[in-house]
Amino acid sequence: MFRYSLTRAVGRLCRAEEWVGVVLATALAACAPVPPAVNQAAVQPANQASAPAAVRPADGPLPVPPNLVALAQPAGQKRLTASAASQSYWPLSQYFETQRNEAYCSVASSVMALNALGIRRPESSQYADFPFFSQEDFFHGIDPQVANAAQVSKEGMTLDQLSAALSTFPVEVRKYHGADLSLDQFRDLVRTTTQHNDRFVLLNFRRVEIGETGGGHWSPLAAYDAASDSALLLDVARYKYPAVWVPVTQLYAAALAVDSVSGLSRGIVVIGKRPN
Known part of the structure; x- marks a missing residue:
């Protein structure tokens, strides 16, 4: 038992x-x-489309056109380290932003430059103990008749409009329509400005002229490379394209493109510290 x-x-x-x-x-x-x-793809139905992300390159959501050189690539890095006109890159890269929405490219470019200038910053609604220029607060001191958040969220800003909006801040603002500059003047303006860390080029251009997909856009130019005659575009639509080197001749053509809202050519706004 x-x-x-x-x-x-x-x-x-x-x-x-x-x-x-x-x-x-x-x-x-x-x-x-x-x-x-x-292995998962092997069991998917034959008529099921592949996810778009699967075909996107590792260096950006959209393929970089062959005429451009991505900063992240070895050739792009070499241009930056060899450039004698790259002083704008360092402060701008420290405050690099992605635009909040698809029409805020001018706003993102502006707050990057304002923070990079090292001027006195306003109180921030996001960071109570740390003054900071932000896209959320950008329009607080700007006359709504000049520019306002609701309108800009739909239409963006023209060259004249952004120049007027930036004049509200304690900075020096100079605007140049592309049609008012020769190619040599455009190149010299980019080269001389990017040699400094206390003034910055904000470029208003049309993407198609540089081989990219899209329409009008704003982004800062952070460096100029004489050997390749190209400038470094820090694209604030980082979800769409990475930072790239663009031939100056193509940037000039993109700045000559007419803005359908203003009926005028696009161009450059230079923002810097006010002289003492």
């Missing part, structure tokens, strides 16, 4: 161990890594 009871007890224990083993295996399977995407 004792032997029979012992045998039944051992049997129950073995079955219990088997049950624990099954539960443990199931739990481990739940924590296991998801199979590689290639």
Whole structure:
């Protein structure tokens, strides 16, 4: 009788161990890594389209046109380190921003430059203890008739409009319509400005002239490379394109493009510290 009871007890224990083993295996399977995407694709229905992200390159959501050189690439990095006109890059890169919405390129470019100038900053609604120029607060001191958040969120800003808005801040603002500059004047303006860390070029251009997808846009120019005659565009639409080197001749053509809102050419706004 004792032997029979012992045998039944051992049997129950073995079955219990088997049950624990099954539960443990199931739990481990739940924590296991998801199979590689290639295996998942093999079981997808033939008519199911692939996710767009799967075909996008690693250096940006949209492919960089072949005429441009991405800053993140070795050739792009080499241009920056070799450039004698790259002083604007360092303060701008410290405050590099992505535009809040698809029409806020002018606002993102502006707050980058304002913060990079090191001028006195206003109180911030985001950072109570730290004054800061932000896209959220940009329009607080600007006359709504000049520019307001609701309108800019839909239409963006023209060259004249941004120049007027920036004049509200304690900075020196100079605007240049592309049609008022020759190619040589445009190049000299970019080169001489990017040699300084206390003034910055904000470029209003049309993307198609530089081979990109899209329409009118604003972004800062942070450096000029004489060897390649190209300038570094710090694109604030970072979800769309990375920072790229663009031939100056193409940037000039993009600045000559007419803004459909103003009926005037696009161009450059230079923002800097006011002289003492």
